[in-house]
Amino acid sequence: xxxxxxxxxxxxxxxxxxxxxxxxxxxxxxxxxxxxxxxxxxxxxxxxxxxxxxxxxxxxxxxxxxxxxxxxxxxxxxxxxxxxxxxxxxxxxxxxxxxxxxxxxxxxxxxxxxxxxxxxxxxxxxxxxxxxxxxxxxxxxxxxxxxxxxxxxxxxxxxxxxxxxxxxxxxxxxxxxxxxxxxxxxxxxxxxxxxxxxxxxxxxxxxxxxxxxxxxxxxxxxxxxxxxxxxxxxxxxxxxxxxxxxxxxxxxxxxxxxxxxxxxxxxxxxxxxxxxxxxxxxxxxxxxxxxxxxxxxxxxxxxxxxxxxxxxxxxxxxxxxxxxxxxxxxxxxxxxxxxxxxxxxxxxxxxxxxxxxxxxxxxxxxxxxxxxxxxxxxxxxxxxxxxxxxxxxxxxxxxxxxxxxxxxxxxxxxxxxxxxxxxxxxxxx
Amino acid sequence: xxxxxxxxxxxxxxxxxxxxxxxxxxxxxxxxxxxxxxxxxxxxxxxxxxxxxxxxxxxxxxxxxxxxxxxxxxxxxxxxxxxxxxxxxxxxxxxxxxxxxxxxxxxxxxxxxxxxxxxxxxxxxxxxxxxxxxxxxxxxxxxxxxxxxxxxxxxxxxxxxxxxxxxxxxxxxxxxxxxxxxxxxxxxxxxxxxxxxxxxxxxxxxxxxxxxxxxxxxxxxxxxxxxxxxxxxxxxxxxxxxxxxxxxxxxxxxxxxxxxxxxxxxxxxxxxxxxxxxxxx
Numbered sequence: 257x258x259x260x261x262x263x264x265x266x267x268x269x270x271x272x273x274x275x276x277x278x279x280x281x282x283x284x285x286x287x288x289x290x291x292x293x294x295x296x297x298x299x300x301x302x303x304x305x306x307x308x309x310x311x312x313x314x315x316x317x318x319x320x321x322x323x324x325x326x327x328x329x330x331x332x333x334x335x336x337x338x339x340x341x342x343x344x345x346x347x348x349x350x351x352x353x354x355x356x357x358x359x360x361x362x363x364x365x366x367x368x369x370x371x372x373x374x375x376x377x378x379x380x381x382x383x384x385x386x387x388x389x390x391x392x393x394x395x396x397x398x399x400x401x402x403x404x405x406x407x408x409x410x411x412x413x414x415x416x417x418x419x420x421x422x423x424x425x426x427x428x429x430x431x432x433x434x435x436x437x438x439x440x441x442x443x444x445x446x447x448x449x450x451x452x453x454x455x456x457x458x459x460x461x462x463x464x465x466x467x468x469x470x471x472x473x474x475x476x477x478x479x480x481x482x483x484x485x486x487x488x489x490x491x492x493x494x495x496x497x498x499x500x501x502x503x504x505x506x507x508x509x510x511x512x513x514x515x516x517x518x519x520x521x522x523x524x525x526x527x528x529x530x531x532x533x534x535x536x537x538x539x540x541x542x543x544x545x546x547x548x549x550x551x552x553x554x555x556x557x558x559x560x561x562x563x564x565x566x567x568x569x570x571x572x573x574x575x576x577x578x579x580x581x582x583x584x585x586x587x588x589x590x591x592x593x594x595x596x597x598x599x600x601x602x603x604x605x606x607x608x609x610x611x612x613x614x615x616x617x618x619x620x621x622x623x624x625x626x627x628x629x630x631x632x633x634x635x636x637x638x639x640x641x642x643x644x645x646x647x648x649x650x651x652x653x654x655x656x657x658x659x660x661x662x663x664x665x666x667x668x669x670x671x672x673x674x675x676x677x678x679x680x681x682x683x684x685x
Numbered sequence: 686x687x688x689x690x691x692x693x694x695x696x697x698x699x700x701x702x703x704x705x706x707x708x709x710x711x712x713x714x715x716x717x718x719x720x721x722x723x724x725x726x727x728x729x730x731x732x733x734x735x736x737x738x739x740x741x742x743x744x745x746x747x748x749x750x751x752x753x754x755x756x757x758x759x760x761x762x763x764x765x766x767x768x769x770x771x772x773x774x775x776x777x778x779x780x781x782x783x784x785x786x787x788x789x790x791x792x793x794x795x796x797x798x799x800x801x802x803x804x805x806x807x808x809x810x811x812x813x814x815x816x817x818x819x820x821x822x823x824x825x826x827x828x829x830x831x832x833x834x835x836x837x838x839x840x841x842x843x844x845x846x847x848x849x850x851x852x853x854x855x856x857x858x859x860x861x862x863x864x865x866x867x868x869x870x871x872x873x874x875x876x877x878x879x880x881x882x883x884x885x886x887x888x889x890x891x892x893x894x895x896x897x898x899x900x901x902x903x904x905x906x907x908x909x910x911x912x913x914x915x916x917x918x919x920x921x922x923x924x925x926x927x928x929x930x931x932x933x934x935x936x937x938x939x940x941x942x943x944x945x946x947x948x949x950x951x952x953x954x955x956x957x958x959x960x961x962x963x964x965x966x
Contacts, residue, residue: 348963353963355694355961360694362693364691364692375800380725389717392711392714393714421728
């Protein structure tokens with residue numbers, strides 16, 4: 257007996273782009289006429305690859321095209337890809353919210369999808385009533401819910417407020433309640449979409465733990481979509497990378513993540529040409545340089561060496577430079593932050609050269625002490641305070657720097673490879 | 686080796702893909718939706734379910750004054766409150782079923798976009814919660830009815846066709862649901878229909894013997910009104926309780942066939958729509 261519980265074959269989904277409504281009646285008639293004569297749907301022949309940056313050439317677009325994969329029982333499959341790659345569409349098809357245009361999905365056992373927690377909860381009703389309602393929407397029977405009721409309340413941590421209308425709950429508590437119901441579903445296949453992005457860290461830990469438990473002990477299969485590479489790596493056994501509606505990579509989670517990040521790695525593009533930046537653009541960073549202790553421009557330094565980061569900028573519009581905050585961050589190849597240099601906390605006030613409309617900001621790091629690996633630079637700048645809407649110019653993956661191995665701590669003792677920031681310190685006993 | 690799958694999702698499925706077993710599996714959800722509908726309407730109100738009575742009483746009073754006293758439309762010698770009330774409550778049930786199911790997709794698009802359950806559960810639950818509201822209003826009607834029976838002055842007599850009341854209700858529910866399903870499916874694409882529904886129900890009421898007895902209508906107009914299946918059901922309902930009106934076998938047979946056709950058409954078109962409506966709504 258094969259233990260494949262979910263099989264996706266040639267799955268494609270076509271969407272109409274632009275305004276839906278005008279001309280649909282005439283298209284409907286054409287489509288109906290073609291079907292009546294036993295011909296293929298005339299509109300399924302057209303359509304272009306889903307690339308949102310290109311201008312539309314036809315009215316139809318393939319959100320997903322020829323997706324094939326299989327999941328074995330007990331696997332946790334991560335689905336990663338940038339915004340608009342078709343992740344959510346895939347989940348919608350598998351959870352039967354909308355039907356595919358071509359292809360098929362075959363599954364064994366019940367599928368429960370968690371595209372959102374607390375679906376259908378009514379603010380006027382009490383937590384007790386909502387647990388029953390939400391559970392039933394997810395496909396549980398009343399008896400199942402009654403059996404697990406105490407556990408659900410316990411997991412959500414809201415025993416005190418069971419008979420309080422949910423509208424009096426904080427938003428965090430509502431999410432916990434919703435997730436608690438979902439956590440006690442017993443489907444053979446569980447589909448989860450980035451719901452973990454909400455809730456406090458204690459709850460996130462609980463949620464991830466529960467999902468691990470479900471797959472490892474319950475032998476159930478989980479399909480998990482996330483932007484958060486850390487949780488994908490923690491949770492998933494294998495992963496697929498979607499790009500423009502097609503499967504770009506299938507394999508184990510670790511490899512898939514590095515494939516994805518490599519594809520996303522734009523650090524080889526000159527900073528000035530980057531378009532994926534955020535902020536109001538009053539000032540733009542044009543170039544980033546690393547200088548080693550000999551003041552040479554380099555791409556790699558030895559662990560523990562002093563490094564100067566030079567940020568070239570140009571001014572597009574005058575602003576109050578005394579309110580500017582700059583944060584340079586170092587991230588590892590799994591997008592985990594390793595170190596940050598926040599100028600406001602350093603007490604730095606910048607002098608921006610508004611006369612020449614360009615200049616250089618330097619950051620000197622006396623010892624850049626990371627385990628040997630590639631590290632990525634993220635630049636974020638704000639005006640006033642560090643709220644996202646106050647950004648001036650921010651670029652992720654602005655550049656990367658390679659840390660080379662070195663016997664920093666003791667002569668002849670090389671640092672182990674890995675991705676981690678190290679700090680100087682002395683042991684004694 | 687042939688594999689056995691529990692679920693196969695494919696683009697184009699059979700024309701009639703009604704999975705009754707699945708709907709039965711979700712019956713708990715249906716009762717919970719009904720409970721939600723009933724419980725939440727009057728939360729944080731002082732009078733609570735009493736409001737279910739207020740609407741038909743006020744409507745009846747207005748009808749008594751406007752149509753009874755001002756326009757002086759005959760009520761077939763039946764006490765005016767009783768005549769109007771009987772019409773109002775059965776009409777309310779139809780319009781409740783129709784109005785509530787006709788916006789299934791538009792009001793639930795958020796929920797439908799996030800989780801799967803047999804979509805038909807939603808309109809079915811509206812029909813059931815409509816029935817509960819009807820029962821409450823029906824008890825009001827019974828009180829008024831008994832008052833006039835005990836009073837003894839009015840010429841009202843119940844008939845054996847009272848036994849058919851559940852059947853009449855079934856027809857009403859079927860018509861309301863069937864039309865509702867058709868309309869909700871069409872409105873996902875063509876929003877124009879939403880405007881039609883608003884006053885369509887109003888107008889339809891005047892084509893149904895609610896504020897006038899069928900006996901008042903003659904000639905060509907009677908032919909037209911006879912085309913309305915609701916007219917036969919309402920007349921039969923009134924006849925059963927009040928002894929006036931028409932209990933026409935052919936009329937009811939026509940209404941039954943009509944209901945079955947509308948209901949099947951509704952389920953068909955609803956089934957087709959539910960699979961992709963998220964993309965068009």
